[in-house]
Amino acid sequence: MWNKVIAVFVGVVAGLWWFQDFDEGVIKGQRVLVTGASTGIGEQLAYHYARMGASVMVTARRAQRLQEVVARCRELGNKDAIFGYVTGDMSNMSFTKHLIQESTKKMGGLDYLLLNHILSPNLHFWNGDEDDMAHLDKVFDVNFKAYVHLASHALPELEKSGGHVVVLSSFAGKSAPPFSVPYASTKWALAGFFSGLRQELRMKNSNVSITICIIGFIATDNALSAFGEIQNGLPLQRIIGSAASPSDTALDIIRGAATRQRELYTPFLKTYITSFLSGVCPSFIEYLIRAVYNE
Numbered sequence: 504m505w506n507k508v509i510a511v512f513v514g515v516v517a518g519l520w521w522f523q524d525f526d527e528g529v530i531k532g533q534r535v536l537v538t539g540a541s542t543g544i545g546e547q548l549a550y551h552y553a554r555m556g557a558s559v560m561v562t563a564r565r566a567q568r569l570q571e572v573v574a575r576c577r578e579l580g581n582k583d584a585i586f587g588y589v590t591g592d593m594s595n596m597s598f599t600k601h602l603i604q605e606s607t608k609k610m611g612g613l614d615y616l617l618l619n620h621i622l623s624p625n626l627h628f629w630n631g632d633e634d635d636m637a638h639l640d641k642v643f644d645v646n647f648k649a650y651v652h653l654a655s656h657a658l659p660e661l662e663k664s665g666g667h668v669v670v671l672s673s674f675a676g677k678s679a680p681p682f683s684v685p686y687a688s689t690k691w692a693l694a695g696f697f698s699g700l701r702q703e704l705r706m707k708n709s710n711v712s713i714t715i716c717i718i719g720f721i722a723t724d725n726a727l728s729a730f731g732e733i734q735n736g737l738p739l740q741r742i743i744g745s746a747a748s749p750s751d752t753a754l755d756i757i758r759g760a761a762t763r764q765r766e767l768y769t770p771f772l773k774t775y776i777t778s779f780l781s782g783v784c785p786s787f788i789e790y791l792i793r794a795v796y797n798e
């Protein structure tokens with residue numbers, strides 16, 4: 504009986520997801536800002552948006568990587584589109600204001616704000632020592648506070664365009680993964696802040712959408728090397744499976760944002776089912792995760 508109910512439920516959700524109406528043409532002429540775009544999913548987001556005819560501004564700390572990303576966007580993109588970059592460190596909150604001002608000035612406004620950058624997770628047991636505390640402060644500045652500051656500075660422009668805020672979160676923001684407690688905490692905090700903000704925007708009849716992306720294991724260079732460190736003989740692969748492609752992930756995110764989904768799961772089945780079960784039977788899922796790590 505229960506397996507039939509679950510099968511119907513999964514089928515309906517998967518069906519709704521597959522039939523989301525998305526025409527890439529709606530991206531043409533849109534003005535997009537992607538943070539953390541020097542590599543990984545952010546870089547792929549920039550290429551897909553450029554290919555679809557959007558103007559794209561990218562940001563991160565490494566100027567040379569950003570110049571290469573912008574050059575590739577120009578090759579892929581529309582000749583009338585505007586491409587550019589701003590370098591800066593997201594642990595500096597005054598940079599967030601500067602970034603929004605520069606980007607909107609250069610593109611003449613803003614339609615999409617993609618909050619994607621992260622300080623690479625520092626994977627180990629939480630000890631609560633001075634190093635952990637210093638890391639916690641930095642992670643919250645870069646992975647949480649900068650997202651809040653960026654969205655807040657961008658909202659007036661997004662209100663004018665009826666635009667979109669896209670927040671890259673993680674399965675770690677829906678479950679209790681070990682070895683990345685500060686990182687996971689920022690993802691839970693982002694869900695709290697942006698879900699509450701979405702409610703307030705609706706109460707004010709705002710046309711700005713907020714899409715929170717629940718992302719599984721994606722084969723970016725940084726994720727592969729971070730997970731490689733703790734995998735060290737542990738059968739981690741059995742719970743998270745093989746990593747998905749950053750390019751496919753970026754496309755899912757673009758589709759979810761354009762269709763104004765409140766939450767987007769990618770890769771869909773793995774992240775949706777595990778997040779659903781983490782809500783329904785959290786102790787059991789936590790036990791499974793611990794059991795695998797304890798082997």
Ligand SMILES: NC(=O)c1ccc[n+]([C@@H]2O[C@H](COP(=O)([O-])OP(=O)(O)OC[C@H]3O[C@@H](n4cnc5c(N)ncnc54)[C@H](OP(=O)(O)O)[C@@H]3O)[C@@H](O)[C@H]2O)c1
Pocket residue numbers: 538539540541542543544545562563564565568591592593594618619620621622623645671672673674718719720721722723724725726
């Ligand atoms: N990959 C996965 O398996 C996975 C899983 C779940 C969720 N996600 C989420 O997806 C998003 C992208 O992940 P990813 O794997 O593509 O990340 P990534 O490859 O590690 O890229 C991180 C980006 O953030 C930038 N960055 C790092 N620290 C910064 C700072 N202090 N100031 C400004 N920029 C900074 C980096 O560029 P610079 O070094 O040049 O500054 C880089 O462009 C993240 O929000 C992540 O939590 C990823």
